Amino acid sequence: MRPRTRILAHSLRDRFPALVALQGINTIALLVLALKACASSRQLESGKRIHADAMRSGEHRNAFVATTLISMYAKCGSMADSRKVFDAMAVRGVVAWTALVLGYAENGEARLALELFSRMEEPADGPAFVAAAMACAIAAVEEQGREIDGKVYKLWSLEKGMELHSRAAKLGFDRSSSFLANTLLDLYAKCGSLVDSWRVFETIASPCVVSWTALIQGHVENGETQAGLELFDYVLGRKICEPNSRTYVAALLACAELAEKEDGTQVFLQETGKVATVRLKTLERCFELHSQALERGFASDRFIENALVRLYSKSGSMANAFLVFQGMISPDVVSWTALILGYELNGDSEQALECFMQMERSDCRPDARTFTAALTASTTLAAFDAGRRIDALVTGQGLESEPFLSACLVDFYSKCGRVKAARYIFDSTAAVGVVHWGALMAGYGRQGESDEVITLFGRLVDEGLKPNAVVLLAVLSACSHAGLLEKGRKLFGSMKPVYGVQPGIEHYHAMIDLLGRSNHLDDAVTMIRDMPYKPTVVTWRTLLGACWKMKNVPVGRMAFDSIMELDPGEVSAHILMSNIYGSLGMFVEKANVRAMGGLDEEALEHESWNL
Structure with missing residues (x-):
C-alpha cells in the first residue's frame, strides 16, 4: 500500500469508528463507505474533507470513488460540487451519468436532469431509465396542469414519460426491471393518466407492495379517492401482499380527502365543553386504520403520524389529533403545520396561533406552509399585531416571495383594512x-x-x-x-x-x-x-335590504315572509321590515312587526343600517 493511501485509510478509520473493524477492506472500499455515510447523514463538510484527503492520495481518480462523490454532493444539496467532480472525470460511465441525473432531479432541477439523460455518452441501462423516470415524475409535480374533459393532465411530462417508456421498452428494460415498472406507474399517475398507470401495472408479473402502493396513491392524487381506498381494502382483504407504512399513508390521505365531502354532525365534546362538527364515518375509518398501523408497528412512523394528525383534524377530532402529536418523539415542521391547520380548520383560530407560538419556542423552524397557516388564523381573528409579527418573521427568513405566502399576506392586510400595505406586497411580488x-x-x-x-x-x-x-x-x-x-x-x-x-x-x-x-x-x-x-336567509335578506332603500312594501313583505319560514328569529329581518313600514308612515304595521320579533323599542332607536 502506498504511503499516501495508508495515511488516508488510517484517517478514515479515525473519523469513522464504525470502519475500524473493517481491517480487510481496501482503501477504495473504505472511501466509498465513508462517503456514503456522509451522504446518508447529509454531512457536507465531512464529505468535503474526505474528498480533499482523496485528492492528496490520488484515489479521487478512481471511477467508484468519483461516482460516490457525485452522489454524496447531490444528497447534501451541493450540485455545483457534484457537477465539478463529474466534469473532471476522464471517463464517465453510465453509473456516473445516472448519479448526476438523479442528483439534479432530487434537487429541484428535473428538466435539466432529463436534458442530461438525453445527452448521455454511454447507452442507458435499467437504473439510468429509473433515474430519468423519477426526474420526469418530479417535473410532473412542478408542472402546471391542463384540464381536459374534467381531468388535469401534465402534458409536457406525460410526453417525455412516454418517450422514456418507449425507449426502455425497445431495450427490454420495462419488463425486466420491476423498479422501472413501478417508477413508470408512479410517473403516469403524477401526469394524470391513470389509464397508462394501469397498463404498466398489468405488465408486472408479480406486483409487490410498492406497485400496489403506487397505484393506490395515484388514484388518491388524481381525485379518485374512493377507488384508492377500495384498492387498499382489496389488497388487505385478499392478503395479496403485506402493506407497508407508505401504503397506510396513502390510505390515510384518501380518507382525509373523503372527509371534505362528508357532511358533519354537531357533537358536544365533554373534554372541551364545545360543540364540534365531526365527520363520524371518516372518524370511524380513521380509528380502524390507526389500530391496524399500531398492530403492524407503523404507528411511530413519522409519515403515518403526520397523516393521522391531518386525518383526525379533517374528521373534526382535534383531541385525537393532539394525542397523536403529543406522542411524537420530536415533531417536525410538517407535524406542527398539520396541527396548526387542524385548529384553524375546526374554528379554533386562537388555539392555532397559540400552537404557532409554541412551535416558535421549540427547536423546529416554521416554513412557508406553517406561516401561511398562522396567517390564516390571524386573518380569521383580525389579529393585526400577530399577523404583522408573522410578516416580519417571513421577511426575516426570506420567504416573502413564496406565492401562497405572499397571497396570504395580501389577503391578511386587505381584511384588516390595511389596503396600502396589501398593495405594497402585491406590487413587490415578482410573480403575482x-x-x-x-x-x-x-x-x-x-x-x-x-x-x-x-x-x-x-x-x-x-x-x-x-x-x-x-x-x-x-x-x-x-x-x-x-x-x-x-x-x-x-x-x-x-x-x-x-x-x-x-x-x-x-x-x-x-x-x-x-x-x-x-x-x-x-x-x-x-x-x-x-x-x-x-334561497337562503342571506338571499332574501339581500332583497329585503334593497326593498328598504326603494321603500317597496309588496316585494319587501314577500322577502320578509320567506325569511320567517327559514328563521323566525332573524332579528335584522324584523328591523328592516319595520323600517320599510315606518318610512311610509305605516306605523301600525311597523309596531306589529316589531312586536312579532320581540324587539326592544328603546334599543331600536339606536340601530343604524347602512345597506
Missing part, C-alpha cells in the same frame, strides 16, 4: 397569481373603492390571466356599489362561457343586490326563482 389579484380587489371592495376594483380587473384581463370565482365576485360587488347595472349583467352572463367559472350562490347574491340597488326588484325576484340554488 390570480389569488393575489382576488385578495387585493376584495380589499379595495371592502373599502368602497369600486373604481379601483374595476381598474384592477381590466389590468388582470389585459395581462392574460383568467379570473377565478373570488375575482369575479369582487367585480360584481363593485358594480353593485357603483351602480353599474349593465356592466354587472354582462360580466355575470360571461362567467361560465368566457371565464369557465360556474356562478356560485354568492355571485347570485351580488347580482340580486345590484338589481335591487338599481330598482329592478322584479328582475331580482325572477333571478331568485330561477337560480340553481335554494
Whole structure:
C-alpha cells in the first residue's frame, strides 16, 4: 500500500469508528463507505474533507470513488460540487451519468436532469431509465396542469414519460426491471393518466407492495379517492401482499380527502365543553386504520403520524389529533403545520396561533406552509399585531416571495383594512397569481373603492390571466356599489362561457343586490326563482335590504315572509321590515312587526343600517 493511501485509510478509520473493524477492506472500499455515510447523514463538510484527503492520495481518480462523490454532493444539496467532480472525470460511465441525473432531479432541477439523460455518452441501462423516470415524475409535480374533459393532465411530462417508456421498452428494460415498472406507474399517475398507470401495472408479473402502493396513491392524487381506498381494502382483504407504512399513508390521505365531502354532525365534546362538527364515518375509518398501523408497528412512523394528525383534524377530532402529536418523539415542521391547520380548520383560530407560538419556542423552524397557516388564523381573528409579527418573521427568513405566502399576506392586510400595505406586497411580488389579484380587489371592495376594483380587473384581463370565482365576485360587488347595472349583467352572463367559472350562490347574491340597488326588484325576484340554488336567509335578506332603500312594501313583505319560514328569529329581518313600514308612515304595521320579533323599542332607536 502506498504511503499516501495508508495515511488516508488510517484517517478514515479515525473519523469513522464504525470502519475500524473493517481491517480487510481496501482503501477504495473504505472511501466509498465513508462517503456514503456522509451522504446518508447529509454531512457536507465531512464529505468535503474526505474528498480533499482523496485528492492528496490520488484515489479521487478512481471511477467508484468519483461516482460516490457525485452522489454524496447531490444528497447534501451541493450540485455545483457534484457537477465539478463529474466534469473532471476522464471517463464517465453510465453509473456516473445516472448519479448526476438523479442528483439534479432530487434537487429541484428535473428538466435539466432529463436534458442530461438525453445527452448521455454511454447507452442507458435499467437504473439510468429509473433515474430519468423519477426526474420526469418530479417535473410532473412542478408542472402546471391542463384540464381536459374534467381531468388535469401534465402534458409536457406525460410526453417525455412516454418517450422514456418507449425507449426502455425497445431495450427490454420495462419488463425486466420491476423498479422501472413501478417508477413508470408512479410517473403516469403524477401526469394524470391513470389509464397508462394501469397498463404498466398489468405488465408486472408479480406486483409487490410498492406497485400496489403506487397505484393506490395515484388514484388518491388524481381525485379518485374512493377507488384508492377500495384498492387498499382489496389488497388487505385478499392478503395479496403485506402493506407497508407508505401504503397506510396513502390510505390515510384518501380518507382525509373523503372527509371534505362528508357532511358533519354537531357533537358536544365533554373534554372541551364545545360543540364540534365531526365527520363520524371518516372518524370511524380513521380509528380502524390507526389500530391496524399500531398492530403492524407503523404507528411511530413519522409519515403515518403526520397523516393521522391531518386525518383526525379533517374528521373534526382535534383531541385525537393532539394525542397523536403529543406522542411524537420530536415533531417536525410538517407535524406542527398539520396541527396548526387542524385548529384553524375546526374554528379554533386562537388555539392555532397559540400552537404557532409554541412551535416558535421549540427547536423546529416554521416554513412557508406553517406561516401561511398562522396567517390564516390571524386573518380569521383580525389579529393585526400577530399577523404583522408573522410578516416580519417571513421577511426575516426570506420567504416573502413564496406565492401562497405572499397571497396570504395580501389577503391578511386587505381584511384588516390595511389596503396600502396589501398593495405594497402585491406590487413587490415578482410573480403575482390570480389569488393575489382576488385578495387585493376584495380589499379595495371592502373599502368602497369600486373604481379601483374595476381598474384592477381590466389590468388582470389585459395581462392574460383568467379570473377565478373570488375575482369575479369582487367585480360584481363593485358594480353593485357603483351602480353599474349593465356592466354587472354582462360580466355575470360571461362567467361560465368566457371565464369557465360556474356562478356560485354568492355571485347570485351580488347580482340580486345590484338589481335591487338599481330598482329592478322584479328582475331580482325572477333571478331568485330561477337560480340553481335554494334561497337562503342571506338571499332574501339581500332583497329585503334593497326593498328598504326603494321603500317597496309588496316585494319587501314577500322577502320578509320567506325569511320567517327559514328563521323566525332573524332579528335584522324584523328591523328592516319595520323600517320599510315606518318610512311610509305605516306605523301600525311597523309596531306589529316589531312586536312579532320581540324587539326592544328603546334599543331600536339606536340601530343604524347602512345597506
